[in-house]
Amino acid sequence: MLGKLKKLPVNRYIDAGILVFLLVFPLFANNYRVGFMGKTAAYMIFALSLDLLWGYTGLMSFGHAVLFGLGGYMVGLSFTFSGGVPDFMSRMGITELPWFASVLQNEYIASLLGIIIPGALAAILGYFIFYSKVKGIFFSLITMALAQIFETFFANQSAITNGTSGLGGLPRRFFGIELRVKPFYYLTVGVVILVYALCLRLSCSRFGKALTSIREDENRLSFVGYNPAKFKIAVFAISGMLAGLAGMLFVPFNGMISPTELGINLSTSVLVWIAIGGRGNLTGAMLGTLIVNWLQTLLSEFSADIWPLVLGGMILAVIFVIPTGIVGKLKELQYNANARKTLREISQKEELPNE
Amino acid sequence: MFIASQLMNGLASSALLLLYSLGVVMIMGHMSVVNMAHGECIMLGAYVCYYLYTVAGVPYLLSLMMSFFITALFGAAVERLIIRKLYGKTAETLLATYALSLIIKQLVNLVCGSELKYVAVPFDGNISVFGVTVPLYNIFIIVITAMVLFATWLIFYKTPFGMKMRAATGNRSMTECLGINCRAVDTLTFAYGVGLAGFAGAVLAPIRGVSPFMGASYVTDSFMNVCVGGLQSLPGTALSSLLIGQSTSILGGIWNEVNAKMLVFLIVVVMIRFRPDGLFKKERR
Amino acid sequence: MSEPLLRVEKLSVEFKKFKALTDVDLCVNEGEVRVVIGPNGAGKSTLMDLITGKTKPTSGKVYFRGEDITGKEPYVIAEKYKIGRKFQNPNIFNMMTVYENIEVALSGYNTVFKSLFFRRTPETRAKIDTVLEKIKLSGKRDIIASSLSHGERQWLEIGMVIAQDPALIILDEPTAGMTAAETYKTGEMIKELLAEHTVIVVEHDMDFVKQVAQIVTVLDQGQLLAEGTFEEIEKDPRVIQVYLKDDAEQ
Numbered sequence: 001m002l003g004k005l006k007k008l009p010v011n012r013y014i015d016a017g018i019l020v021f022l023l024v025f026p027l028f029a030n031n032y033r034v035g036f037m038g039k040t041a042a043y044m045i046f047a048l049s050l051d052l053l054w055g056y057t058g059l060m061s062f063g064h065a066v067l068f069g070l071g072g073y074m075v076g077l078s079f080t081f082s083g084g085v086p087d088f089m090s091r092m093g094i095t096e097l098p099w100f101a102s103v104l105q106n107e108y109i110a111s112l113l114g115i116i117i118p119g120a121l122a123a124i125l126g127y128f129i130f131y132s133k134v135k136g137i138f139f140s141l142i143t144m145a146l147a148q149i150f151e152t153f154f155a156n157q158s159a160i161t162n163g164t165s166g167l168g169g170l171p172r173r174f175f176g177i178e179l180r181v182k183p184f185y186y187l188t189v190g191v192v193i194l195v196y197a198l199c200l201r202l203s204c205s206r207f208g209k210a211l212t213s214i215r216e217d218e219n220r221l222s223f224v225g226y227n228p229a230k231f232k233i234a235v236f237a238i239s240g241m242l243a244g245l246a247g248m249l250f251v252p253f254n255g256m257i258s259p260t261e262l263g264i265n266l267s268t269s270v271l272v273w274i275a276i277g278g279r280g281n282l283t284g285a286m287l288g289t290l291i292v293n294w295l296q297t298l299l300s301e302f303s304a305d306i307w308p309l310v311l312g313g314m315i316l317a318v319i320f321v322i323p324t325g326i327v328g329k330l331k332e333l334q335y336n337a338n339a340r341k342t343l344r345e346i347s348q349k350e351e352l353p354n355e
Numbered sequence: 356m357f358i359a360s361q362l363m364n365g366l367a368s369s370a371l372l373l374l375y376s377l378g379v380v381m382i383m384g385h386m387s388v389v390n391m392a393h394g395e396c397i398m399l400g401a402y403v404c405y406y407l408y409t410v411a412g413v414p415y416l417l418s419l420m421m422s423f424f425i426t427a428l429f430g431a432a433v434e435r436l437i438i439r440k441l442y443g444k445t446a447e448t449l450l451a452t453y454a455l456s457l458i459i460k461q462l463v464n465l466v467c468g469s470e471l472k473y474v475a476v477p478f479d480g481n482i483s484v485f486g487v488t489v490p491l492y493n494i495f496i497i498v499i500t501a502m503v504l505f506a507t508w509l510i511f512y513k514t515p516f517g518m519k520m521r522a523a524t525g526n527r528s529m530t531e532c533l534g535i536n537c538r539a540v541d542t543l544t545f546a547y548g549v550g551l552a553g554f555a556g557a558v559l560a561p562i563r564g565v566s567p568f569m570g571a572s573y574v575t576d577s578f579m580n581v582c583v584g585g586l587q588s589l590p591g592t593a594l595s596s597l598l599i600g601q602s603t604s605i606l607g608g609i610w611n612e613v614n615a616k617m618l619v620f621l622i623v624v625v626m627i628r629f630r631p632d633g634l635f636k637k638e639r640r
Numbered sequence: 641m642s643e644p645l646l647r648v649e650k651l652s653v654e655f656k657k658f659k660a661l662t663d664v665d666l667c668v669n670e671g672e673v674r675v676v677i678g679p680n681g682a683g684k685s686t687l688m689d690l691i692t693g694k695t696k697p698t699s700g701k702v703y704f705r706g707e708d709i710t711g712k713e714p715y716v717i718a719e720k721y722k723i724g725r726k727f728q729n730p731n732i733f734n735m736m737t738v739y740e741n742i743e744v745a746l747s748g749y750n751t752v753f754k755s756l757f758f759r760r761t762p763e764t765r766a767k768i769d770t771v772l773e774k775i776k777l778s779g780k781r782d783i784i785a786s787s788l789s790h791g792e793r794q795w796l797e798i799g800m801v802i803a804q805d806p807a808l809i810i811l812d813e814p815t816a817g818m819t820a821a822e823t824y825k826t827g828e829m830i831k832e833l834l835a836e837h838t839v840i841v842v843e844h845d846m847d848f849v850k851q852v853a854q855i856v857t858v859l860d861q862g863q864l865l866a867e868g869t870f871e872e873i874e875k876d877p878r879v880i881q882v883y884l885k886d887d888a889e890q
Contacts, residue, residue: 005870056644060446062447068736084702096812125624128624129629130625132628134627137389138582140389140445140823141578142624143629144574144575145579146620148572149617152613152616153613155612156611156614202407205757206744206756207756207758209736209740209743209755210744210750210755212733212735212740213744215735216735216736217731219714220731221715221744222713222714222715223724223725225718225719225747225804226715226742226750227713230752231755234752260889267675272453295853305464305465308460310402311454312457312458312461314454315451315453316454316455317453319454320821322446323444331843332364342780346780
């Protein structure tokens with residue numbers, strides 16, 4: 001009787017479609033396009049990490065790019081310091097590397113820090129925010145301020161970060177592996193698949209159910225015996241680590257990292273990708289990232305001026321026409337069809353005379 | 356001497372912070388709407404001032420008032436068309452107002468050009484206060500902010516409209532029952548908040564210049580400020596503006612403004628853990 | 641006398657100078673079914689809020705198995721001391737399926753670490769099935785909770801409380817707002833619960849109270865008015881007066 005509902009939800013087919021698309025893409029594209037797709041793949045990891053936090057747990061972070069950018073800066077700084085005092089420093093008359101350079105010069109440690117530091121920052125921030133009595137919108141406001149402040153801070157520390165111009169000339173390396181565009185692309189797609197699997201596992205686990213319950217009604221959950229604050233800190237930290245990982249994969253494709261990569265614009269953009277794709281089902285995060293980024297490149301080649309207007313219009317259209325996003329709408333349609341069927345079967349059964 | 360001049364600077368920047376935060380107190384505190392386009396509302400006010408005062412030669416004070424009214428009209432339209440349909444949906448409101456900010460920014464950019472436009476400082480000159488030389492315009496900022504704060508307080512607490520507005524935020528369905536038109540109150544409140552942002556933009560224009568992208572830096576500052584002050588409280592926001600403005604100014608004078616902001620942010624995060632209702636929220640009676 | 645399961649001592653709470661509850665004492669023994677009645681605004685729900693940690697008392701103590709649990713966080717009271725609560729208005733996770741609602745409530749996996757490594761074993765599945773069977777929602781396990789009827793939502797919440805393996809169950813007006821048929825079905829469900837658990841029920845329906853109650857506690861205006869068997873309470877002039885007044889209003 002319930003076989004229909006147990007069937008795979010529609011979005012899992014889209015997931016498979018996206019992953020296959022990512023895998024075959026380099027067969028039909030030049031290196032420039034593959035590089036662009038690599039950035040998009042890194043963004044997908046980033047969006048998946050935020051979907052855990054926003055889509056599942058209902059915590060709308062407006063500063064997620066800080067965690068992404070910190071991951072990127074760890075590998076960026078690691079490479080910059082590995083060749084001794086970089087040019088931009090010596091131009092400022094600095095002859096000695098800062099004290100933490102020797103740590104970052106070790107590529108493996110820097111790569112690990114690229115995951116650990118964003119996770120730790122999220123956990124510390126989470127401790128203060130989630131154990132407080134403030135709820136809801138405050139999280140968004142504080143993370144917004146975080147993004148703004150980190151962006152100006154990194155732009156301001158020009159003796160280390162080269163200010164707004166950022167760190168350039170970065171190689172395609174990941175945990176000590178240096179690859180050409182296409183192999184590095186496949187490495188990234190491999191990580192996308194791993195992260196997707198991890199997120200899927202998390203969301204289906206009881207942990208994921210607890211997260212959804214927090215989104216639904218945090219107070220009720222505490223009466224069932226959960227401490228919502230701990231769960232929120234945990235998911236923020238996990239999400240932060242994944243965002244850091246995404247940043248580490250983004251930087252090699254981008255070749256550089258600058259303070260805009262940890263600012264409020266990227267933070268808001270990733271929210272928009274998820275909103276358009278549909279939040280709380282992983283698929284929407286990946287699909288939205290793909291669609292918006294592709295549209296942006298296509299339209300920018302045509303006219304750079306028109307993009308913000310198109311994006312703004314798209315956001316408003318999604319909010320007023322399909323508030324659950326593209327994938328959310330598809331899921332609704334599937335669920336409604338199935339639920340109607342099940343309910344009909346139940347009522348038919350009840351109408352039969354008692355056995 | 357140095358301290359005194361830093362204090363005077365701090366007072367002026369506190370006043371500015373308060374001026375561009377007042378709209379947020381209205382909209383976030385009383386309607387629970389986070390207007391991501393707040394910065395763009397400031398920017399619109401600044402443009403109105405630029406075109407009226409610098410281009411058309413309208414007297415500055417009149418331009419200021421016009422900035423208020425024109426942006427308020429714009430705010431009313433936005434409330435009617437977008438915000439109204441999204442009450443109670445926080446995430447959607449945030450995204451919709453962000454979309455709005457993208458669109459406004461780009462339209463202004465296309466129509467008016469992206470270059471920074473300068474507005475001549477109206478009350479030019481310096482004045483000596485307790486032996487410190489202070490630009491006259493700083494004094495003007497402090498005075499005008501005090502006046503706007505006072506006017507807002509009057510509207511809030513002394514007029515029938517203010518009462519209706521506070522009633523609407525207190526208990527919506529009850530207020531509706533009393534025959535008060537909450538929808539009209541919402542529109543007016545939002546319009547007033549946006550109008551205040553526009554007014555602030557017009558005051559900012561002579562010192563910071565006018566450009567399509569000028570709004571961004573004010574948004575988070577004003578949000579933080581209102582959080583520290585305790586969302587709905589006018590005196591709280593005034594005090595927190597004073598505190599944040601002075602501390603960034605003093606710390607910035609001896610250290611570095613960005614580091615000072617970072618420090619203030621850290622203090623806010625720690626504070627929220629222990630004083631969630633804002634620093635100055637009175638104990639409930 | 642041995643220590644009762646739940647002991648409430650001189651519990652008081654004030655909201656902005658309004659005394660919602662004043663010096664209330666209450667003892668509930670293991671295996672007992674206690675009914676709390678009282679007119680609207682008597683402080684019944686407030687008392688339950690204080691026991692489950694939703695509100696912090698101004699003064700007074702709550703002991704559970706002799707341990708002081710006054711003012712502990714709701715999740716500690718729910719997880720460590722196993723006090724389960726059904727709210728007055730059905731309080732369920734609307735956007736999750738019936739099955740998921742029960743699964744989340746299932747006891748023993750409520751820390752971050754345990755929930756990360758929780759797997760659906762045959763035992764947990766069987767347990768969820770038993771609960772679904774008890775609340776008569778087996779057929780609707782994959783339906784999103786928001787599309788259930790009001791009565792079904794009440795049952796689902798009762799199911800969540802059962803899944804918690806509670807040592808003490810607090811039921812706040814379990815039959816409120818139900819149709820006659822639903823009330824009957826609910827009554828049966830609760831009687832089953834009463835046989836196995838210690839329960840505090842807040843209820844209005846006097847027929848129901850008469851059926852299940854061993855001892856009835858009457859609250860009025862935040863104070864303990866009377867306590868005794870249903871027969872004693874029925875004859876108590878003070879109770880009659882309070883209820884007559886209440887009936888007249890209705």
